[in-house]
Structures are given as structure tokens and as C-alpha cells.
Amino acid sequence: xxxxxxxxxxTVSDTRTAENDTSGDYLVEALTGQGHQLHGRSxxxxxxxxxxxxxxxxxxxxxxxxxxxxGGTGFTGRDSTPEAIEPLLDSRIDGFGxxxxxxxxxxxxxxxxxxxxxxxxxxxxxxFCMPGSTGACKTAWGGILETQLDSTHRPCNFAELIxxxxx
Numbered sequence: 001x002x003x004x005x006x007x008x009x010x011t012v013s014d015t016r017t018a019e020n021d022t023s024g025d026y027l028v029e030a031l032t033g034q035g036h037q038l039h040g041r042s043x044x045x046x047x048x049x050x051x052x053x054x055x056x057x058x059x060x061x062x063x064x065x066x067x068x069x070x071g072g073t074g075f076t077g078r079d080s081t082p083e084a085i086e087p088l089l090d091s092r093i094d095g096f097g098x099x100x101x102x103x104x105x106x107x108x109x110x111x112x113x114x115x116x117x118x119x120x121x122x123x124x125x126x127x128f129c130m131p132g133s134t135g136a137c138k139t140a141w142g143g144i145l146e147t148q149l150d151s152t153h154r155p156c157n158f159a160e161l162i163x164x165x166x167x
Contacts (some may be wrong), residue, residue, distance in 0.1 A: 093118075097117045117130050
């Protein structure tokens, strides 16, 4: 039996609201469908400092084990998620962005180059940043996060690291 994780969902957007946040809705449905607990959910405007404050709050919360961010990973003027999050990380999970772009390539071809998806760990909290489209969230969850947040997945998974505090 997989152990449930406490997961925070943050949507990074200047335009999304609780009524039209389809990507956040998808992530909440996906994580609760796998038996995880929604530990918090909010929409944060695409501002480096507000984003850092929100993620820092989750990192400092001993009960928050995972933060999933959707949005702000492209190259437009307001996309600042990687710049906001990277300084907060104790270590990067380079393979998350690499694998996301590989999976995404099968769906959108070379346009995947415009994704700056990234993952990392800070204060024994997993942080995964993915694009804002619901399709991208489905790719990240179904192709990577669903199994890596499953404490029974073999040969290894990130859930076990966090649950055992080995980072």
C-alpha cells in the first residue's frame, strides 16, 4: 500500500481564477485519486517574489511534502517560475525537466523546447514546476509524478526519500 503524501498545488497565473483553473483542478483530481492529501491550493500571480514567498511557506511547513506548480515555465515576459524557484532549491532534479520534455516531444514536437519544467528538493520537500496547460500537467503527472510519488514504485521513487527524510 502506497503512503499518502501531503501535496500543495500552486497555479502561477495572472489570468486564472478558481472558476477556470483547469490545470489546478486536474492536479487535485489526479493526486487525490491516487490517495494523496491536498494540503493547500492557491493561485499566485506571475511575480518572482510572491511566488518565492508562497513556495517558501510550503517548504517551511513540516507537513507539506510536495509542491506542484503549474504555469510560468515558458519564455514570455511574465514567465518567471524557474527564476523564482531555483534559488530556493537545495538540489535540482534535472531528470524531471529532461524526461518531461522527452515525453512532451511525442505530443508537441520541437515546441517542447519552450518548456522550462524543473524539479528539485528543498528542506525535504519535493518541488515540481510544469507548464500551465492542462495537457502538460497530464503529461507530467501520468508520465512521471504518478509513479515517482508512489512509495511502492520500484526500483526507486522520490516519495520514499521524502517519507524517510533522507535528503
